[in-house]
Amino acid sequence: MFHHPRSTPANPANDPSARFFGSIGIAPGARVLDVGCGIGDLSRYVAALAGPDGEVVAIDRSDEALAAARASEADPRAAPIRYRAVDLSGDLPVLGRFDAIVGRRVLMYLPDVAATLARLAAMAASGGIVAFQEHARADLPAAPGDLPLHRRLYDWNWRTVAAEGGDVTLGFRLAEMMQRLDLDIAEARAEAILLHADQPSFVPILAQAMLPRIVARGVATVAQVEPDTLAQRIADEQRAAGGAIVWDLAFLVAARAASIQRG
Ligand SMILES: C[S@@+](CC[C@H](N)C(=O)[O-])C[C@H]1O[C@@H](n2cnc3c(N)ncnc32)[C@H](O)[C@@H]1O
Numbered sequence: 001m002f003h004h005p006r007s008t009p010a011n012p013a014n015d016p017s018a019r020f021f022g023s024i025g026i027a028p029g030a031r032v033l034d035v036g037c038g039i040g041d042l043s044r045y046v047a048a049l050a051g052p053d054g055e056v057v058a059i060d061r062s063d064e065a066l067a068a069a070r071a072s073e074a075d076p077r078a079a080p081i082r083y084r085a086v087d088l089s090g091d092l093p094v095l096g097r098f099d100a101i102v103g104r105r106v107l108m109y110l111p112d113v114a115a116t117l118a119r120l121a122a123m124a125a126s127g128g129i130v131a132f133q134e135h136a137r138a139d140l141p142a143a144p145g146d147l148p149l150h151r152r153l154y155d156w157n158w159r160t161v162a163a164e165g166g167d168v169t170l171g172f173r174l175a176e177m178m179q180r181l182d183l184d185i186a187e188a189r190a191e192a193i194l195l196h197a198d199q200p201s202f203v204p205i206l207a208q209a210m211l212p213r214i215v216a217r218g219v220a221t222v223a224q225v226e227p228d229t230l231a232q233r234i235a236d237e238q239r240a241a242g243g244a245i246v247w248d249l250a251f252l253v254a255a256r257a258a259s260i261q262r263g
Helices: 012-021 041-050 063-070 113-121 148-163 170-180 203-216 227-239
Strands: 031-035 055-060 081-085 098-104 124-135 184-195 245-256
Touching: 012 041, 012 098, 012 124, 012 184, 012 245, 031 041, 041 055, 041 081, 041 098, 055 063, 063 081, 113 124, 113 170, 124 170, 148 203, 148 227, 148 245, 170 184, 170 245, 203 227
Parallel strands: 031 055, 031 098, 055 081, 098 124
Antiparallel strands: 124 245, 184 245
8 A cells, every 4th residue: 555665565454544534535635634544655645645735744743754754755745744743642732733644553552542532533624524544352363263472462462552551452442432522423344354375474573573672561572472483483374364354454433523613
């Protein structure tokens, strides 16, 4: 999704994003807030939707991620993107009103999602869009065959996110949480993230990225993960799975802020 010049497999968890964020109603000229923008993948996508007359404000607490995001070349056909360092767990700076507030895999890492979401929803313009793609721990992965290694890795990943203070059930509760903020739910669904038997797996890349965090939280040791042989063992298990592996669930929730009647 969103085109990266790379030979390694893209994160399949991003597959639903273009369809979802492309369909929530971001119009040319829109002012959009991307929450927890990371290296700006989603920011660039919504900037293209908002066009040159729009504006994107993209916020994240990681200076390193923001530096990488800023290093991407600006697209003259897209909205300009203003990246800002903001920690979502505290008070938010005054950023003005937004026609759309979006984010992908960010609320699930916050200690108090409801409070942050309330602060964000207050920044939506009348009738503005609030849309998030979040994930959650489920009874996965699943396939026709057994997946002991994939299931172990899944368990380690989610236990690490939980140990870091993340909200590993958020995907299941997000629509309800938005409704409680008087947002009108326009769409709330989950999409399965599949690992196809004939495609190189993203799981070894994810495991490598997660390894330092898994070890730091004491969830598993390097000896248990066996990183040197992991990619091969994952590929073997994927080949024997008997079909696609359901690896993850992407929860896609879009809502509208109440329209203020004037006149
Ligand atoms: C999994 S990444 C997702 C990045 C981006 N949304 C994407 O989908 O490509 C999570 C991002 O949330 C950011 N983040 C986590 N907690 C945060 C906080 N309290 N305040 C601001 N950003 C935060 C991290 O720095 C990271 O860039």
